[in-house]
Amino acid sequence: MKKSIPIVASGILLLFGAVFALHGWREEQLAQARKENAHPLVTVSAAKAAWATITPQSTAVGQIRAQQGAALSLQTAGVIRSLQFHSGETVQQGQVLLRLDPGSLPGALREAQAQAKLATINAQRAARVYAIHGISTAELDRAKYGAEVANAKVQSLQEALGNTVLRAPFSGVLGLRQVEVGEYLPAGKTAVRLESPQNLQVDFAVPQNLAPFIQPGEKLRLQSRQGEKGQQFVAQVIAVDNHVDRANRALTVRAQIRRSGFLRPGMFVLVNLPTTSPQRRLTIPQVAVAYHSYGDFVYLLKRQGQDWIAEATPVQLGAVEGQKVVVRKGLQAGDQVVTAGQVKLHNGDQVRINNAVSLH
Template sequence: MAKGAERNPVFNRRMVLMLLGCLLLFGGIFAFKMFGKVMMNRAFDNMPLPAATVTAARVERQLWQQTLSAVGTMRAVNGVEVTTRAQGVVKRILFDSGQRVEKGDLLAELSAEPEKAQLDVLEAELRLARRDHDRIKALHVRGVTTDAELDETLSKLEQVLANIRVQREEVEKRTVVAPFSGRLGIRRVDLGQNVAPGDPVVSLQQMNPIFVDFYLPEQALSQIKVGLAINVTTDTYPEKTFPGKVSAISPRIDNASRNVLVQATMDNPGDLLRPGMFADVTLDLPGRRALLVVPRTAVSFSPYGNAVFVLKKDPDGGGLIAHKRFVKTGEERGNLVEIIEGVQEGARVATSGLLKLRNRGPVRINNENEMPVKLNPRPGNS
């Protein structure tokens, strides 16, 4: 027991020395790493920012035609559902779906045998009534018959003629004809089908010329008039522009929206435009206005304000520095944006790489791959 007690102080002393050595070793490593991080952060803080490469353009003054924009809907000059006018069985169908027809073309016939037979009876009565009237008339000239007998035969003749006209109308009701020239839709009846008055047979649309209806705010009422030019584009034919002219302006302002309905007429060769088609309408107003514009890519749009980066020479180093400027934007056309206030004409602004820019950060301009700026861009793959 005495010897074990004598060893304990030595053992404890060695253990303490070992722990102190480990503490010094790991503490030195930790301190070295911390020192390295501090020095690295200082180096980064003092390192100059690399110049961001951007494309640039000048703020230009342009003359723009004054316009109003709206969305519209195509409407046929004449468009109806051709229907039946009588009860009957479809006997003949004389058209194909999608066919072009002329006014008065026969489209379909219903069975009309009883009506035609009744018409034959009336025509026979007409022949008899006419012979009786001619005979009484001849006798009346010689003074053999009275005026009352002559009037009676004339009345019978006129009654038969009226009945024939009524019966011919009944026979006519069993035919379906095109009320105007245009293009037919999809057939809605079949041979042998028993139809009632008012049942649809086929739709008929007159599409050349064609109307486009659109709404404009009441504030524009003093600027618009019949005869102003319009241009229409559609999602169906994005590469085409269809011209037209304002043909009518509604005399009434809508109570709910405070908009006025405007109608324009356009030529539609080839029936490219169809009734019900969505349309983007641009109405050209008289006169032009001068304004400052920049490419749309130069504007950084955000909820708290739109901004551009103006590129100016650094007075200290001679390079270019980006200065962020908040601007008020106006009308947009194509890939150009109107600048109402915030920059001056001729100022150079960055048009790409805006996410890389910082206020008062260095920049370098490279316009080798600059995108073309147009009022009416037409992508090649559209």
Template sequence: MTPFPRSKFTKSTFLLACALCATLSACGRDQAAAANNRDARGGGNAPVAVTTTIVRASDFSDALTAIGTARARESVTVTAKVSEIVQQVHFDSGDEVGKGAVLVTLSGQQQQAALRQAEAAAKEAQQLLDRQDALAKQQLIATSQLDTQRAARDQANAQAAQVRAQISDRTIRAPFGGVLGIRQVSPGALVTPGTVIATLDDLSRVYVDFPMPEGELAQLAQGQRVYGRAAAYPGTAFDGVVSTIDTRIDPTTRSVNVRADFPNPDHRLRPGMLINVDLRHGERNALLLPEISVVQVGERTFVYRVGNDGTVQQVDVKVGTRRDGRAEILDGVKAGDRVIVDGTGKLRPGAKIADAANARTATR
């Protein structure tokens, strides 16, 4: 009897075993993929971890937005009226001064001498007028002579007043109370008319001027609440009111200029700042959801609502105004519905969710 070749038997058995293992492995992968597909369609048992919220009604108002520029309530560049040497500077950069405070004194020696001369002439003219008046009462001089002396007295007084005005021009005062900017002059410097000494701004209140479209004119009124935001103070809203609406529409831009008045006791708002303005009106009760919960796919807008059986339902909604991370829902859901906020990218209709009972409130 011829023995069976050992080497051929071993090789054939080994090849058969490898083929069987490959087949079993492929079947396992197919079954796992099918299971994963069932889970993605909601047919599996593994729930999807999400965050939910309850739809609630809250006070809400429409808002008109614009960009404006802050201006000081009063603002001026302090300059000299005459050409003269700076004798003394009475302020430092950034000082807060009151109305009438002396800022700079200019040299005025010639004017002081001229004033003494003019006052002496006015005093002499008055004394002469008094003597002639006494003589006129005794009818010792003509009335016309008395009138001539009275005119001379008035002329001397006017000359003295003119010199006093020239001296006053050499004392530069604050026209109103406010905060001074950076000092631009020093003692001994020669200033001329128009030389900038410093800026002066009343920062107790600021105005913000901003344009609004002509079509929104009917929505504007004096006294409306305005909220302003500046890049320098993220997260801070400044409260103001509409103080003035311009009487004219710009024919080029078809917009109207609006001025809002903002209290500024801490001087955080500065002239020239860019201010984002929200002008709110028409407060009403509305259903609100976090904007992140609203899904936009093409022309469809929908949310994922949690049904009574704990599965996900895809519901088309109609969205109104969006503001501050919230969206107004006009149609599609009602108060009390539970809507998924976070995790919508992993959901399919009919999927099961985890921790759906830990809902949080939709509005602040």
């Protein structure tokens, strides 16, 4: 009996040893799994939030318009016989776009031309006879005015026939076609819209108290979103309306856009208007901001021991000044924010800062 006790004790010790070994192996496997699932170290570039002197601005909503633009239609109603253009096509001034069925107009014109030719010959003959006192002055006048009436009728029919043809009044780009062959086209109905995209303008209204700051020649900045990314454009004021709207006490301003890019007539843009003297504001590079419908944020870099950690931080933004944007709330001067490499980041990731390379 006494001999069996050491054997049992040894078995128990071996059992406990196996349990501890299994536990250690499982912990090692879990640690390895956590290491494999952890986000790798991300290389980013960064910049500090810093004070800058900017000119405070208010904003207005402007609408893009073409310097030349028109909804093309005909003064004459009729059935469309042929269409000689496609949607989105670039056309030249005078190019034929559409023809209506002229009906009896060509025949009436030929008849009128023949009558005008005869009336002209009769007037010339009457003048020769009158020169030898063969007819009275009244008869000569009837012959002359008869020729004028006949030629006027020819001109009228030529104009009526010309009104059955739609031509491009200027060179530009056509919009979407609104009609089809065989369709009855009422007088004045738009067949297609023509715009000249080379010279775009923007119209916007400003309160009367800002009138002293908006004068012809003043340079303005426009903002428009292209997807989630904002883009800026430069415009120059070319005219200010001479009448204040009684309904809202505002002046309408027109500015010429330089390098219009993806802008199209009818689009809305945000117009930045200078309002007061320059002021000191906290700014960050605009590329650091992630714009989202639920709120704008930046990746703020914070020290955690010897490491840098990226933390998604909501911010409230102000005016855009060049490549920088004003931060109203969310950051302090000296805070470092990620300016490139955000696409690879998750909240809480460990990062390495390298401003010597361009990151995408």
